[in-house]
Amino acid sequence: MSDSNITNLTTDVEIEGTIKFEKTMNIDGKFEGQMIANNGELIVGKTGSVKADVKVKNATIEGRLDGNIEAAEKIELKQNAQLIGDLYAKVLVIEEGVVFVGQCNVNPEGIKKEKQNTEKQNIKVIKNI
Numbered sequence: 001m002s003d004s005n006i007t008n009l010t011t012d013v014e015i016e017g018t019i020k021f022e023k024t025m026n027i028d029g030k031f032e033g034q035m036i037a038n039n040g041e042l043i044v045g046k047t048g049s050v051k052a053d054v055k056v057k058n059a060t061i062e063g064r065l066d067g068n069i070e071a072a073e074k075i076e077l078k079q080n081a082q083l084i085g086d087l088y089a090k091v092l093v094i095e096e097g098v099v100f101v102g103q104c105n106v107n108p109e110g111i112k113k114e115k116q117n118t119e120k121q122n123i124k125v126i127k128n129i
Contacts (some may be wrong), residue, residue, distance in 0.1 A: 005023045005024055006023070006024045006025075006026055007021060007023070007024065007025050007026065008026045008028070009025070009026070009027045009028060009029045009031065009048075010028055010029055011028045011029050011047050012029060013029035013030070014029055014030040014031075015029070015030070015031050015032075015033070016031075016032045016033050017033045017034075018033050018034045018035075018036070019031065019033070019034075019035050019036070019037075020035075020036045020037065021037045021040045022037060022039050022040050023040055023041070024040060024041045024042075024043065025037065025040060025041070025042050025043065026043040026045060027042070027043065027044050027045060027048040027050060027063075028045040028046075028047045028048050028063075029047075029048065029049075030048075030049045030050075031048075031049075031050045031051070031052060032050075032051040032052060033051075033052050034052055034053055035050070035052045035053070035054045035055070035056070036055050036056075037055070037056045037057065038055065038056070038057065038072070039057050040056055040057060041056060041057060041058040041059065041060075042054060042056045042058070042059040042060070043059075043060045043062075044059075044060070044061045044062060044063045044064070044065055044081075045062055045063055046062045046063055046080070047063060048062070048063035048064070049063055049064045049066075050063070050064070050065045050066070050067065051065075051066045051067055052065075052066075052067045053067045053068045053069075054067060054068070054069040054070070055069075055070045055071075056069075056070075056071050056072070057071060057072045057073050058071055058072075058073050058074050058075070059071050059074075059075045059076070060075075060076045060078065061075070061076065061077050061078060061081040061083060062078040062079075062080070062081050063081065063082070064081070064082040064083075064084075065081075065082070065083050065084070065085065066084045066085060067084075067085045068085045068086045068087070068088075068102075069083070069085065069086075069087050069088070069089075070087075070088040070089070071088070071089040071090070072089075072090070072110075073089070073090050073091065074089060074090065074091040074092070074093065075087060075089040075091070075092050075093070076092075076093040076095075077092075077093065077094045077095060077098045077100060078095050078098070079095045079096060079097040079098065080097050080098070081095075081098050081099070081100075082098075082099045082100075083098070083099070083100045083101070083102065084099075084101050084102060085102045086102045086103045086104070086105075087100070087102060087103070087104050087105070087106075088105045088106075089105075089106055090106070090107065090108055090109075090110060091106070091108065092104070092106045
């Protein structure tokens with residue numbers, strides 16, 4: 001993917017509000033509010049901090065996300081990532097060292113909002129020392 005398809009919020013940037021995007025958003029700074037990208041990809045870098053409800057196609061979290069995240073496809077929680085909130089996705093990848101506190105709904109058939117036969121799990125993964 002070329003850099004022209006990526007929007008970067010660098011470490012010196014702090015934004016509050018609503019962000020809507022269609023391609024790739026890389027956050028190394030701070031964002032608070034709401035994030036919507038039905039066809040986009042979110043990357044929260046190691047120095048990134050997001051306090052928001054997020055709706056995207058794909059997400060890769062290396063930093064911290066406080067809020068609920070819904071991905072139409074895949075969410076990756078990289079080593080040392082912190083997710084405090086509920087997660088909904090078709091595919092979930094969690095590396096060792098992740099902190100995840102919230103409810104998890106992963107369904108390869110897609111996200112189902114109705115409550116019939118939907119199991120939610122409380123998961124907490126803490127880095128082994």
